Amino acid sequence: MNKLTLFMMALAAGTAVQTQTLAMEHGHMAGHGDTSAMAQDQASVVTRAQGVINAVDTESGSVNLTHGPIPALSWPAMTMDLPVTDQVDLSGVSAGDAVDFGIVLGGDDVYRITELKKQPD
Numbered sequence: 813m814n815k816l817t818l819f820m821m822a823l824a825a826g827t828a829v830q831t832q833t834l835a836m837e838h839g840h841m842a843g844h845g846d847t848s849a850m851a852q853d854q855a856s857v858v859t860r861a862q863g864v865i866n867a868v869d870t871e872s873g874s875v876n877l878t879h880g881p882i883p884a885l886s887w888p889a890m891t892m893d894l895p896v897t898d899q900v901d902l903s904g905v906s907a908g909d910a911v912d913f914g915i916v917l918g919g920d921d922v923y924r925i926t927e928l929k930k931q932p933d
Contacts, residue, residue, distance in 0.1 A: 858914040858926060859884045865909045866891065870902050875925065877911070885915075885923075896925040905930050 863879035878891040894915065896902065905911060905928060914927035 856916075858916055860912065860914050860927075862910065862912055862931070865905050865907055865911055867907055868902050868905060873898075873900075873902070875902070875905070875928070877913075879913075894923060894925050896928065900925055900928050902928075 859882060861879050861882045863877040865875055865877050867876040869875070872895070874893050874895045876891065876893050878889075879887075880889045881887065910931040912927075912929045912931060913925050915923045916926045917923050
């Protein structure tokens with residue numbers, strides 16, 4: 813074998829070992845580390861956005877709304893159902909209302925609306 817072939821084989825073997833090591837470290841972080849502090853930090857971050865209410869479900873405590881892109885969450889514009897926290901009063905909003913809202917990722921990995929305010933007409 814020439815030197816170039818040996819070099820390429822050594823490079824390929826080194827890359828495979830490095831990839832395997834990185835995968836193991838990622839698995840360790842994802843499944844075995846204490847992520848409670850990270851979840852708590854995420855839970856305290858309120859992301860603000862605007863949207864239009866399509867439906868209000870007071871029984872389940874959720875709204876269906878259409879919002880623009882939310883870059884902080886890497887969310888594209890979409891229509892979705894979002895639960896609200898107990899502190900959110902749904903009696904002041906109805907279908908067709910433009911709203912400002914704040915959402916938080918809970919410890920259970922569910923986003924919830926924590927603030928909901930109808931925009932002035």
